[in-house]
Amino acid sequence: MQKMNPYKIDIGAVYSHRPNQHNTVKSGSFLALEKELVFDIDMTDYDDVRSCCSGADICPKCWTLMTIAIRILDRALRDDFGFRHCLWVYSGRRGVHCWVCDEAARKLSVAARSAVAEYLSLVKGGDETVRKVVLSDPIHPFITESLTVVERYFSQYALLGQDILGSKEAVDKVLALLPEDVRKKLLQYFQTEKNPETRWETLKSMAQDKRTTAKKGHYFEMEIMLQYCYPRLDVNVSKGVNHLLKSPFSVHPKTGRISVPIDLKELDRFDPFDVPTISLICEELDQPKTEEEQEDTMEIENKKEAGERRKMRDYKRTSLAKYVKLFDQFLEGMAHSRKGELLKNSDLQKDF
């Protein structure tokens, strides 16, 4: 790969034949055999509900949307679908990717991928749609679980950070999602009550009241929370078996940031602006080695080949070290699983 010096590296499926020879193969025989199930969450898809930034920009305030997205989707992929090997990666600019690498996930058909993506989709509609989340009885456990996550962040993120019940403009957008009678009552109420958190509590209690009196379920406070915070994924990215996605650890051409894996154990502390850039890595590589490092390399020198020596020394001196370690742990997890499967299968075949 060093010889090819690629401009960009995208990863797709494993095919039955070499892709560049697909024309030589009888039509119908060239097939995608396996591909990770992937998800792409892009901040621009939230432009209608974030007031701090728009387009390709992100800031610590709206980054919370990614945190929420990762928590909700990761839980669903693990608990609901039973997938155990999900790698979350920062895309380098304005979003995150998820690579689901379980064997069962890799073998999913296009229809299955599309079904998984639809199951995970709650926000529907384009510019023409005002109310993008519509909930009705019964509320599926998946929605309940997702709401639990959103609730943890809603006050800090939406009420304070995005100030959705502050300015008139923002308030109008929220009110547009409510039934007529509730909207009128709240407009009046908001004339005197200015505190966003109190406003929200009132809105919530109005929803609860409506639920006890009306026959139909009214879930507008939940719909608002979901419309403002629930992950918006591009179904087409997840559906396609021929789709390509940026490789982890590649460099984003516009920001220079490396696409690094995200540590879910430290998710709330992940800062996209702290992610190493290619220039930083180069700088770090250029630094002279410390004495300690020199000693280490002397030891290793005796044991490994030159190329590997160089490899091991280099990235460990940079900020990439911890991310590579994360990736290694992920791979170890997968290797462990695979060994377990192989053992299980050979046991079943009475092959000791």
Add this chain to the structure above:
Amino acid sequence: MQFYSRRKKLIGNSQTEQLYGHCLQFYGQPPIENISLSEFETFAVDRLKLLKTVENLGVSYVKTSEQYTKKLDAEFSNLNFPYKIEADDRKPQTGPSEYEKRRKDHISHFILRLAYCQTEDLRRWFIQQEIDLFRYRFNDLPSKNIREFLEYNNLHYHTISIDEKKNLMDKLINSSFAVSGSTVDCKDFYKVPFQDALDLVRTRKVYLKGGYVYIPHQDIVTIVLNDFRTRLSKALALTARSLPAVQSDERLQPLLNHLSHAYVGQDYSIQKSIGKISLEQIDPLSAKSYPLCMRQLHRGLRDSHHLRHGGRMQYGLFLKGIGLTLDQALQFWRSEFVKGKVDADKFDKAYAYSIRHMFGKEGKRTDYTPYSCMKVILSNPPSQGDQHGCPFRHSDPELLKQKLQSYKVSPSGISQILELVKGMHYQLACQKYFELTHSIEDSGFSLNHPNQYFMESQKLLVGPGAGVKVEVKREDNPATKPPNPSPHQTPGPGNLPQEVAAEITEDLDSFFQDA
């Protein structure tokens, strides 16, 4: 199947009785018997009429409503297909016996497989109608027969224990509208891998845990349907491969050709009117003769000087369908994009390629056909920033109402349209829009394609002779020979006499024209 010209009398024996032991089947085994050509033809045409009815009813009514089932019942009995378990088989019956009806069901299915396996479109249509048909019949089965059917077809889905049911009680109730506490207590719940229940997963109508869905007995139909769809899809692919052998039989070929040509609908891909539309006409045409979806796309394009991919495909192919040439299309899109953020160079680099692709001048040179209503409604729903899709399906009803008001549709007309939208009859809503904007009572056609809308509109406004002419292109099959029997054929025991053959094709023609 072997064919002889003389009708062979069937003798029911124990073996064949077992073959049709159940009124519903997966069509796993092809029939192994001899039948006459005329029976071959009757069976095929009857089943086709049935499937066509299934399609029409499916568009006009919700598939589980009473009107739907009543009308379909009537069609079933008219055409002598098995549809209800006869309460008492020994009751004297007029007309064909249950056994004969099941045999007809079996054989006609396989005949239509031959006719509908050749192209993707044909296969998709056939599978869709067969699935709807299967669902209708399965839903009709009493639960004892369902259990029998499952066993008979080796669908072993495991039930969960009573303890597990108790633990999951709340979750199960909240996952499905139809499931209550008593359902959980009394009925069986099956644990099925989620890959076998994609429809239920997709719509979140079922409880999903650890990769398994928990399905109440009454919902097993969806699972069974999925299984049916997969089997049929594979079977059609296999059939396509052995088709050349069948097509070389001159007796079958005309019939099979006719069967597959008439029912996929026009695809508006070849226009006699190429070049008859000038770019200046597009704006006024968009107001007068475009269906709402295209009017919206055109408006979106004019307003923001840009359309996203979904919009470009839907609108671009529509323009091709109404007669724009490639050069006109390039000029049209370029002039609009250049007014926006895209300069001429970028346009040529990035967008021109995809327009040429649409016209079949790039890549694998497929001449893409303009999207039908079904395609627009069902696939690729628009999201944030998109303008494509069907406004009756994808727009918020409030916004739709405002838009119709701005287009000067009368208030009563608008409420009629909104009623249809509420009932999910999107194409009927669009038809109503057509009727209101053209000030006529009855459109006189059944809308299923945006280009059809345009064509009908032009017919009304400009007259059928003049103006935009569309030559309807039937699904062309390069592998088949012309439908008429060769003039050198002499009447004999193995061949159809020429007059009879011509008669058959004429009859078929006139039947197929009525839709």
